[in-house]
Amino acid sequence: MASRRPSGPFDQLAEYFADHPRALLSLQIVPPLVFVFFFVFVPLASIFAWSFWTVENNRLVPGFSTSAYEEFLGIGGLPTWRLDIFLKTLRIAVTQTAIALVLGFAIAYFVGIKMRGSKYALPLLLLFAVPFLTSYLLRTLSWYIVLQSRGLINTVLQSIGATNGPLPGLLFSEFSVHVGLLSTYLPFMIFPIWLAMSRIDQTVLAASADLGGRPRDTLFRVVVPLALPGILIGSIFVFVGVLGDSVVPEILGGATDSSRTLIANLIDKAISGQQYPMAAAIASIILLMAIGLIWGWERAFGLKKIGEI
Amino acid sequence: MEEKPQGQQAVSEGRGVSRRTFMKYVGVGAVVAAGVGVGAYAYLNRPSGVSAAPLQWWGIGTGNPERWDGLNDAGGDVVFTEAPWDPVPVLNKMKADGRNAYDVISNAGTLDDPLFADGSIVDFDPETLPSWSKIYPELRTNNPTITVASTGQIVGVPIVQNGDSVAMLVDELWPGTGQPGQGSDTYGLLFDSLTTGKSSMEQSWACAIYKVANYLGRNHLQTIEDPASLTTNDLNTIKTFMLNQKAAGQFKVFWEGWNTAVSLLANKEVLAMDTWEPVVFALRTQNPPINAVYMAPKEGYYLWNIPIYMTPKGQSQTKDRCMHLSQWTLEGWYGARITTIRGYLTATPDAIQYAQDNPNAGGGPYDTAFIQSRHTLVKGLPRHMDPGDELATAGG
Known part of the structure; x- marks a missing residue:
């Protein structure tokens, strides 16, 4: 059959790209690459570059000075309080990820495995997304109302005679910061794990049972390994999210245990004090650490698994 | 059929479009889009005087009267937007877009020099205001908050003033007495065992440091020569003291913002707080x-005052209305209103006579005796004193 002669501009375009496949590939790849370059790479590279600049007369001046890093790390006898806050933030982020993992895995397991096929499974899961319909700030402030001395918890405890007065450390403490972070980041753990679990074939679970596997064996030897991609991506979400959170510690953190200042607050304060190179240096260190973390996970588990969920 | 030259290979056949035609369409489209864009930009950035848009006032919330009685006759509407009490964000905001977004701003007076140097505020000849001569002399002359240090230009109009100290919950700190007890006359209460874990200071260091400087210096606990003019060594001394207090668990939280301050005290989360006097007024009106x-x-x-400044936008587009607003803040209604709802003293004594003549004016009622007492009290607050003088009799 004779080929149809192109009759319009789109036909001609299609013909052109059929003859020049590399041009088509370029057209597909170049725009997103340009976008990523200008809107992701350039800003990040700028932050890294600014960390070596200096501030004169309230303005950033190009140059090369490592003083921001030296101050941050406490090199040469300088105080190490910024490094201490960084390490404290890492500790809180790890703890928060572990708490979210325990709770998130249990919820995802219940909804994704135990309630599989139930018409209530999806509505139950969506309940965990409801908080996202409100403002992040209001969501955090609501914990203020619940945890304060005259708040819901203290009022209930005192009314039933469980306590004589407000519980110390409920608000303005590391505890309240963990509560606020948990309410914010728990869904980021639940949904990836649930997605990973929902892909586990029912016959695999049945086979485990048929082969004599106890429920605990099925959980740890079948479900957990198959849900690992979801666990990994959920952990990344929570860990990185906590590293960058400044609102929850600002509202719910206290002065006594310094839970009010995490590393993101330190960046805020550096900007407020026009210490832009310091803010950029801290951001660069966090960025490098996050890249290192993802690289480590890639080496250990392979990020391709994330695509499987 | 005759073979077309390579360049004309794609020339229109039927509904086909040549590259040249396509480029022509693109060019025409770009010109039209650019025209629409320019037109939209011009419309959105038209001079506000044409549309009589509300005056934009960006200031510390305690200077907001929340009503505009008497101003609307000639001054038009005003939109008051609350500004943070944090110097650097204010400077940055004004440098970035504030100078083109707001007509007037009012912030703590310590910022006038850098704001003027940045071109964020202008010299608008405030001395020509009709009520300028009525401003209390200590605010009108040699007032660093309205005077550019390098040139001596007057660039602001003082609107409110006060002296900050500490809010105390009497029934919790001295139960059963109903009156402030031992330690209630010193900043040391913030660092006393009576308030350990129940004390709070403002997160913004600019207010907190002067109270600590007064406490350390006047009581000869540390060497601070002049708390009103701190040196780097003084600041380091204060910083070390505060860090030690914090490490010892003296503070429950560092507060920021009006609502937070009221809430922390109303809910008894903290019992003593370095804060603004309107917070105490708000607590007394709780139910x-x-x-x-x-x-x-x-x-x-440490006495302070908040001036109102004019921005380049105000000067170029709404100067008459900004002048009218500035004048209005010096007159009786504004003074009576601010003193009644905030306890703050305004810059002229007009509020006293106004309250006497118009006790039930809008936003009132206005208690002449109360307003008179506030003027007497705040104007009587000592500035640079030694411990043990008449300070003990002053206060709110």
């Missing part, structure tokens, strides 16, 4: 009222 007292510290006050 049931809270027995809160504003400290009269023996160490003295």
